[in-house]
Every structure is written in C-alpha cells, then in structure tokens.
Amino acid sequence: MIVTARDWNDGRWIEVEVVDGAIARVEALDPARPASPDDPFIAPAFWDIQTNGRWGHSFSSSDLTVEQVVDIVRAQRNLGAGRICPTLITAPPEHTLHGLRTIAQACDENPDVDRMVVGIHLEGPFLSEKTGYRGTHPAECMRDPDWSLFEKFQEASGGRVVLMTLAPEREGSAEFIRRAVAAGIAISLGHTATDADALAAAVDAGATLSTHLGNGIVAELPRHPNPIWLQAAEDRLYASLIADGHHLGPAALRVFARAKGWNRLILVSDAGWLAGLPAGNYGAWDVDPSGKIVLAGTPYLAGSALGLEVGLRVLDAVEPAFPRPLLDTVTTNPARLLKRPEPRLAVGEPAEFVLLRRPAPGGLTLERTCIGGEWFERAD
Template sequence: MDLVARHFATGRWTRFELDDEWIAAVEELEGAEDFGPDDDWVAPAFWDIQTNGRWGISFSSPELTRDQVVKIVRAQAELGTARLCPTLITAPVDATKQALETIAVACASAPDVAAKVVGIHLEGPFLSELDGYRGAHPRDAILDPDWDLFREFQDAADGRIVLTTIAPERPGSIEFIERAVSEGIVVALGHTAADGPTLRAAVDAGARLSTHLGNGIVAQLPRHPNPIWEQAAIDGLSASFIADGHHLDPSTLRILTRAKTPGRTILVSDASPLAGLPPGLYGEWAVDDSGKVVVSGTPYLAGAYPGLEAGLEMLLKSTDFSLAEAIATVTENPARLLGRTEPTLVNGAMANLVVFKHDPNGGSPFRLTRSYIDGRWALPGSSSQQGNPALD
C-alpha cells in the first residue's frame, strides 16, 4: 500500500510504501513546490505520556476493568496517538493498586495494547497537599514519598511504571528520587510549591521533567521567584505542557517554551476521564460548553478535553516552532525522555504515522485527517460515531 504526502521535516512530496506494520520503502518525489491548504502531510504518530482516561472512565478508578483499558488504549489511534502512558492521579493506596493491576492485566492479555502502552505514569500520591498546588488531587490521599510503597505500586503494575511525578519539598523526596532513578524510573516534578534550592537539589538527584509546567499550581504567586520561573530556568529539566487553550494562554506558552527550547518541550494531552463526553456535571467534575474540565464549583482544572492535535495547533499558532520542531514535542522528545527509540519515517521503521493538513501560508496550522497505527487506519472521532466503545 502506498501513501503520498508532504514530509513533515522537508516539505517535499514523498511516497511511502507501507507493508502492514512497517515502512517498506521511502521515495522523494518531484512535485509542486508551492504549498496548498489541501495538501496532505505526514509525520510520525504521537506519543502521549500523560492521559488519564476517557468517556467517564478513569485509569485511577478501582472499578476500572480490563475491557475498558483495552478499548480506551485502542481508541487513542483516532487521536493520532500510537504510544501512551496511562496516568494515575492520587487515590487511596488500595484503589491505586487495583487500578495498576487492571492495566497490567490488560497489557498482558492483549499484545496490541501492550505495544501501545509504553509504560504507566504515576502522578501522585507524593505531591503538595496545598490548595491550588494539588489541583484535582484529593488532599486526604496525598502522602510523603515512600520507597516501599512505591515498590508495592510497581509490583501491582507488573513493573510497568516508567514515570512518576512528585513534589520535591515533601520529606524524603531527594532520597526517593535517587532511588527511583537508580532503578530506571524517570522522575518528574509537579504539583509543587518548592523553592529554587529544593528544585535544583531534585534535579541534581536525577529529576528530569516538569509535569505540565504552568499548571498544578496556586492561582496567585509572588512576582518572582516562584516555582514556575525557577523550573523554567533549570536547563536540566524538560517540561511538559497542556496546550489545550485553557491550561495556558498563548503568551505564557510562548515564553515557557522559549525558556525550555524545542528540544526540551513535550506536549501532553492530560486528557481527563471526562474527555469524549458531552458538556455537563459529572459528580465532582464538570465539562463546560467550551470543553473546559473543572472540579465542580471551583476554578481548578481537572485535566483536558482534546487530544494532542489541539496542542500542536496552539503551539504552531503561539510560538516560532517550525513544523518539524512542533512534531518532535509529541514524538522524539517524549520517546527520548523515556529512553525509547525515537519514531521516524525511514525505510524499515514502524509504520506509525499521522496524515494531516497544514497550511504554512497562514491557514490552519494542523488538522488531523487520519492515522495509520500498528497496521490499521483510524479516522478522528470514528469510535464516538459508533456509540461509546468504552461502555459497550
């Protein structure tokens, strides 16, 4: 099967021969040099290292089932996502263990799901308990870092936790970071009120990422210094961003990504368990008409609604990133952070790719049209057009 589209890195028309799950040949073609708004473009499919669920189902829920995990993971293809980290937020210990076991069972029972799940992101429970900083994380389940407890979580997950977010000001954090890093776990800093020296000590201990920098923080801060500027200034930290139009305004995204540079910028969806549901009140959380997800009755955001396509569109509109640099924030950069092979579009590489519209002349900067992931085509919104696949 052949695909002809403009290559995201060169802009040149390119023919790709797809042989099931692999790219069998790549050939640069002669073609029109002038870009058109209807041109097809192609890039590697996305990596999303922070997604919390979908269709009212949370990866953190003790009621999570194997079938729900399988269906949510498989549905990521329609969002352009080939690889993901199911993300668990703070919950009671037993609930977290149960959810981790369920994800592990889903991976063990379905090889395609295991291939898509690059690992689990444990966001909590070792976070700040302060209002604002803790965001939607329940205060009564937040704990100080405890290596023995983390090992229990890892055992429940069958060793699949690859990324964990902690607040480095909590007692025992530095020792925890050192231990985690020594065992191959990537440590991120987030939901933190830490000062500069504490943040720098965490980086010296091995922390490598700021989780959704600019969010998970109190609404009003000292002008300077504060945890946002301190993390932005530390070159040893990459940073993930939620560029959904609600979590960060364009100017803040532009400034923070300049500080981090394209090579240390990662976009995440931070998809809420309410992603894919219509606007309304859902227990303690709510979705408004604009797609903003909040803790009911508060201004605190509780994850995001759209996939990474929206983040790429905002990044390209708000910054000076080239198309190739923007694509790297959802492909090369997260893969490199996790120590995995970076996705490419070369002969012999896996044929995980997205086809999209991109107008460099001032039109739509990014619009996903279809994805080819693990040997199958997927269209945006295809599962929602067939009812709710996670609840069937």
C-alpha cells in the same frame, strides 16, 4: 498500502509503502513537484505521556476493568496517538494497585494495547497536599516518598511504571529520585510549592521534567522567586505543557517555549476521565462545551477533554514552527525523555504515522492515523 505526502523532516514529497504493518519503502518523489498550503504532511504518530482516562472511566478507579483499559487505549488511535502513558493520579493505595494490575492485565492479554502503552505515569501520591498546589488530588492520600510503597506499585504494574511526578520539597524526595532514576524511571516535578534549594536537590538527583508547568499551582504567587520561574529557568528540565487553550494563555505558552527551547518541550493532553463525553454536569464536575473540565460551579480546571491535535494547533498559533520542531513536542521529545528510540519514518519501522494538514499557522488539523498498517479516522 501506499501513502503520498510531504515529509515532516523537510517538506519534500515522499511515497511510503506499508506491508504487513511495517514500513517497507520510503522513496523521495520529484523535487520539482509543486507544493501548496493545503498539502498533506506525514509524521510519526503522537506520544501522549499524560492521559488519565476517557468516557467516564479513570485509570485510577477502584472499579476499572480490563475492557475499559482496552477501549481507552485503542481510542487514542483516533486522536493521532500511537504511544501513551496511562496516568494514575493520587488515590488510596489499594485503588492505585487495582488500576496498575488492571492495566498490566490488559497489556498482557492484548498485544496491540501492550505496544501502545509505552509505560505508566504515576502522578502522585508524593505531591504537595497544600490547597491550590494539589489541584483535584485528594490531600488525605498525599504522603512523603516511600520506596517500599513504590515497589508495590511497580510489582503490580508488571514493571511498567516509567514516569513518576512528585513534589521535591517532600521529605526524602532527593534520595527517592536517585533510587528511581537508577532503576530506569524518569522523575518529573509537579503539584509542588518547591523552593530553589529543593528544586536544585531534585535535579541534581536526576529529575528531568516539570509536569504541566504553569498548572497544578496556586492562583496567586510571589512575583519571584516562585515554583514556575524556578522550573522554567532550570535548563536540565524538560517541561510538559497542556496547550488546550484553557490551561495556559498565549503569553505563558510563548514564554515557556522560549525559555525551554523546542528540544525540551513536550505537549500532553492531560485528558481527564470525562474526556469524550458530551458537555454537561457530571456530579462534582462540569464538562464545558469548549472542552475544559472544571469543578462544578467553579473556574477551577480538572483536566482536559481535548487531544494533542488541539495542543499542537494552539502552540503553532502562538509560536509557529511547523512541521518540525513543533511535531517533536509529541514525538521525538517524549521518546528522548523516556529513553526510548525516537520515532522515524524509515524502512523496517512499525507503520505508526499520522496525516496532517496545516494551511496556515494555527490551522493544523489531523486527517487520520495509521497504526499497525490500519487507518483510523480522526475523532473529536
């Protein structure tokens, strides 16, 4: 396979040759070759560190199957993603344990799935149980950080938990964070009513991310201080954002991008278990034709049905920065957060890349994705 496109680093035309699923050659072409707004760009495949399920199946479900995990993970290739963190939200411990064991089994039995799963993200159960802050997480399953429970989760996952979201105001959070970070787990803060002291203690203990900053929070807050501004102002925290056009407005996206800087922004899909299904009612949930998922009959968001392509397009319309650093928000930055090698287009690297077009700010589209030397066409 030989691919000719413009390099995501500097916009120069390059030729990339793939042999046996790996990049065998990267060659710069004539620098005088003309460029146009509709030229294809090549970049590493996306990383999505927060995706909860698809097609009516949740990674947190008590009846999750290996086949469902395999299908959900492989479906990400049509969305531009080459590495993901299956995300389990708050649930009864036995449900979480089942989900973790099932994901682990799917990875053990399918090398391609194991390669795509960079690790598992636990979003709970050590979150705020307060109305608004908890979002759609069940309050009755919330609890203070418990290292022995986490060890059970990690054992069930086969050591695959690499990211955990918690509320730093819960009793024992700082000590839990220290132990988790020492064990190589990245800690994120989210679904939290934190004050300045609890936030500072968590970051001092090693927390490095804010989960979907600006969401998972009550609708009305004190003007200042409040958990949003406290986290936005903390330079030691990355921020993950759901830029699907529903969870955050243009002004909030622009403020967060400027407060954090491009090297500390990470886009996530937060794709819900209803992602990929037609618009309509699904019991307690509605999937809107625009792609948002809400509690039925309310405006309250419950995850997204859209992929990272949409987030990149929306953020690019608000704060144009293509190709880099915009594309770093779904490649370099999440890899750096998880202390993994940064994805590159270089000889010897796996053939995991996307082809994109971006004729104008806010006009970015995913063309197709190469994973393991095989092409996957874009899916909505």
